[in-house]
Amino acid sequence: MTESIDIHPIVFPPEVLARISPDISLQRHLSLETRPCSRGFEEFRDVAINDGNISRYSTNCQNATTNNIIGSSLLRSGKTFVITSITGGIIEETLPANNTEDVGEEELMKLSEDTDRLCENSTIYPVVEVQRGRVGGPTDEEMITSEKLYKTLLHSGILKKTALAVSCGIRRTEEDGSVTTIYSDELLDEEKKINEANNRKWSYVLYAKIQVFSRNGPIYDLCWNSLISALKTVQLPRAFLDERAADLKIAIRTRGRSMTIRETYDILCDPHKSLPLKLNEGELCYGSNYGIIDIEPLAQLAKNDDEMDVDKPTSVLLADIETEAEESSILSTLSLTTNKNGQFKAATIIGGDSKITPEMIKRCIFLSKQRSKDIESKV
Amino acid sequence: MAKDIEISNAESKFILEALKLKQRLDGRSYDQFRDVKIEIGEAYGDVTVTMGNTKVHCRISCEIAQPYEDRPFEGLFHISTETTPMAGAQFENGNNTGEEEVLISRMIEKAVRRSGALDVEGLCIIAGSKCWSLRADVHFLDCDGGLIDASCIAVMAGLLHFKKPDVTVLGERVTVHPIDEREPVSLGVLHVPICVTFSFFNPDDTEENIKGEDNAEISIIDASLKEELLRDGVLTVTLNKNREVVQISKAGGLPMEALSLIDCCHKAYGIVEKITDQIHRVVKQDTIARNQYAHILSSENARET
Amino acid sequence: METTTHVLGHVDGSSVVSNSGTKVICSVSGPMEPKSRQELPTQLALEIIVKPAEGVQSTREKLMEDQIRSVLTPVLARYLHPRQFVQICLQVLEAGESRDYTVKEVSVCVNAAVLALVDAGVPLLSMCSGTCIGITTEGKQLVVNPTESQLAKCESVHVYCLELGTNENGDIDVRNLLLLDSLGSFDESQLFKVLETGEKECIRLYTELRSVIKDKVAKDFVWRQ
């Protein structure tokens, strides 16, 4: 008893195949020497960056009164766009300043400051949000990207602690009721004393809100580039204390004991005057990402049988991963953050399945430098 | 919600039958607390407590923070007891809303923090503006019953062992001296509360309200995981060496007589006394071991001068 | 590197690994039944939980979890157990570095996890090992497994993990670079130096893991002797 069964191959339209079997779809594309996003293997998406007129200091900003954004960027890469807005805060430093009376300790402080590299570096507190049409808490990707941005900036040395020190002014109310604000660097020497007598130290704190729209691939590099370009636009408002509040002590009583404590008073920001944030320009760098995938011989579209390319590479390098097909089937990835001269700030290489050879790393580094040069020219 | 451990009818029946014969699976008697092993790690306030197959790690740490506005003279003290599936797959990561998880964290909170075991006023640096914020992170590594008792020992040993960096206050300025630079300071521990948990079984499974000679109710100390899963009632008493009852918790389960409660406290006191001494001994030994090293250093210094 | 396996009773596999001031305990359970949201139709789902020694889990631990996941995923024979689930818990006992770094913890976590996976009998296609390397600001020296104070003096820090096995002749077979995560300031030649040094160190760690596992297996079958 023999029965023959006819097997009919099922044919899917390309977009359906891309959805149900992204890996096969990608392999088919690769065998035609193209990519699902129709870019060349080593071709990047176009990038456009501007400040989006979001910051209160933007040239075309329509709202400088209630706007508390002090730096911004709008980055577009293909269809994806990233909006970064930077806001600020002020914190009182707990660490002692240099004029400790104990000289021995001062030396020790200096010693430890020299050695701990990160002591001098500062960073920003980023919150990345990816619009995905769902409500709920941050996803893993958002958390991981935020943390990575935070750490990379901290370790990079792009933002130094000194750049965030507040040089605090004093607002005086004259007897006639007129109000003047004086900043220490605008003062004459003898007047500087007022400021120094006030033995406290403040720093700016920076926050970044990074929103990603039309996500279509890994977001870390886009967020980093957006963050750096936003940082470049940051203006720190001049800050001052009201003279009347400069030395405020408040008596408190609890459980039968009384004590005077120094009130933590508010520092106000000058609505007009600001200084640009000093970044370590030489350290600025930009990110790009790459994927490496093995060519699966079985998934190749049948070509002319005579053309059996024996020398064909078994794996290919793709720049700037885009589309779900690439992202989900490429497990070996590189993410490099460098400037055009090959000075790195971060590198993440993940060997998911395809083997990563030194030659590939070299090629990626070469492409990264070019890409950084390109982005640098656009920021 | 994570899944529960399955116990077969045969197994539960056997464990109860053995208990009737005064036999526990691990060979202990009813009132025998497992041997407690207290190990101290490299850092100050790093303690691992092992009781049979139960293992709990506690880490004390501190940082400078602002005191609560209504308590300007007090530092902050927080105990974190978060479970991970490391202790057993019945625990879920980050989910602290389970009945058992809540109970554990409430008990430790009541036994240690609310009993005033730690002198929080000693954590004050500048009233109203700066104070130490102390954390006790309790990590449950392996759960074979008795997590509350073990955690309490671990936290108390940690607090006794921990030293916070010395600070100098000059007016409004606070200088923190790293611990390798200046001898750090111990915490003010006012008393050492120890928890002892009793589990009750009613193997005949009948309502027994008359307590008499023929009462089949069984009470054991420091139940293992399986005993915990099968018990009909539980009582945790927290005492200190001064014979002060810090707290008693009995959330439902088998009803118990007032007299047997007092009996439990007496039994617990013997255990509390022993464990308190053990904690002090271990901490002292560690201090001596650390000091030996310091001693060499200081004698060298003495020779130089 | 100091290691112990089979330290916990209520999970399938466990290990404690410590290396120059960093100490991690790891537990592995599985393959077991996943919660429905974790289930993957064709392969083994992997949950990694990292808990810090001090404080609660935050984005810092999320990033560590992600890095450890990218190292372990290719090593697991994950198509052997579809719709099943492996849970790896890593509890840092001693961080050995400040909160601004994670390199030491990640590299020790990787070694602890692979040992615990072997202990639990979760199928693996290869072994892996991880190390961390720093490059000093002064002198640009490579420091393998830096101590906390050495780390603070480094201009760049790197985590390096390698996939390893033994080929049919019994020789060590370097299969793939699993992870390189670098932070700080460095250049191309330093990057390649790190790759070179990392490979050597990971091979050394692999032989160390091998002898640890040999002892473990001997202990497992103690009733046969």
Add this chain to the structure above:
Amino acid sequence: MSKLLLPGDVISADETQSQSISAGPGIYSDPLSQEIKATHAGLEVVTPNKKGASVYVDYNSKRYIPAVGDFVVGVIVASFGDSYRVSLCNFSNPVTLSYMAFPNASKKNKPTLKVGDLCYARVCSAYKELEAEIECMDSSKGQDAGFGLLDGGMTIEVSLAYARELLFNDSYPLLNILGNLVEFEVAIGVNGIIWLKTDDVRTTLACYRSILTCQGVSPAQFDKTIKSIFNDTLKSTDEK
């Protein structure tokens, strides 16, 4: 001791000395490269057979993965219209035990196991994609084969390799030593659960402790160890 294998170790061809290798537990054949690798850490076991050789890794673990033909001890966790759900290992996927997988089963003659009962069974179907199935009879003959409800007694959780040793190695002295001391019924599941029953709670307890303890003791010590456990257990209950 035989050769140690680690995950990722390639099995060399000359050891098996044959072209045809049947891969057993702990061995993985890469579908692309055709390389044969170990996936577990344990001892290599090579047995020549008719076609070539079979290779497997003897490794110890705690988590049981069902394989056809294995004898297992399970706990009934639920019963449905036509089958039971049985747990072979805490937190693992439960397996199915059909009402028809009992001797003399028919639509009217349903088995009487309750939730929480223990049963001894054999794995009859284990595909990695599907829920495994167990049976309480010899399905090839449709006869009773000693499976079914385990009434009373006590279970002991041991490591899987130890359970296999107890079940398959007839020359292993442990059960014989116990048998000389006391009469008992035993069912060993390769899922690491041993069921044991004697007439008396105390002797059961002594057996329970002996089996657990011997897991970490070499056979030479068994006699001594077991005797002292029996002495202690029986004595202590008498005292009390």
Add this chain to the structure above:
Amino acid sequence: MSVQDRRRILGPAEAKPLQFAAITPVRTVENRDDGNGNKSGKESVFISTDLVTNANGSSYLEYMDGTSDQVLVMSSVFGPRPLRGSFQSKASVSIQFKEVTLEHLNTGEIKEICTFLTNVFNAVINVEKYPKSGIDIFIDLIQHSNSNPTEEANIVNILPTCINSITMALVDAGIEIIDLVSAGSKDNSVVAFIRNGHEIVGIWSDDDNVTDISKLIEECKAKYLVNKQTLVQYLK
């Protein structure tokens, strides 16, 4: 202290946000309300659709009133997509409002806006057409500049643009609506209309003492017609 966000990097708790001192009037505001409620200056609207590629439909609107006021709004529509759970014969519409850059509105106000917009669009979307489905609309307020510091005025100023933007996004997503919704505002009130102003689908009023409601509606209607015309022109 124990309640901290573990999933976001929020920075030190002691830090205080920048507080700008009250601005001393620099910019003259002569071309604001002329007393009649009509703003002088030329109003302009920029519309673009299909900006957000991973949404089913989206729109981006820039509204300038010709003076200093500017509202930038982006809407994305996700759905109709399957809803989990029990059977529902109608689509469930949800609207989430979010400020992308500035954070001026409190959660209560945001909730109020969401509820208002949800009510408006529940009336307009042909929900019977999409059983067992969810339509999720996300409005991202990218920028709004309003020199009028009272909060209420802010909401009234952005609402018409939000409504217009959602309408365009729904059109872009190809979801059936019974008519283009648009709205007009007057003083502290917003009225949303359909069918050439014959039907009102929503009224938002922050005014406690609206004396002549019909006059208010007429004035809003006039603006609605202008707005609607703009939308229609874009769609042509």
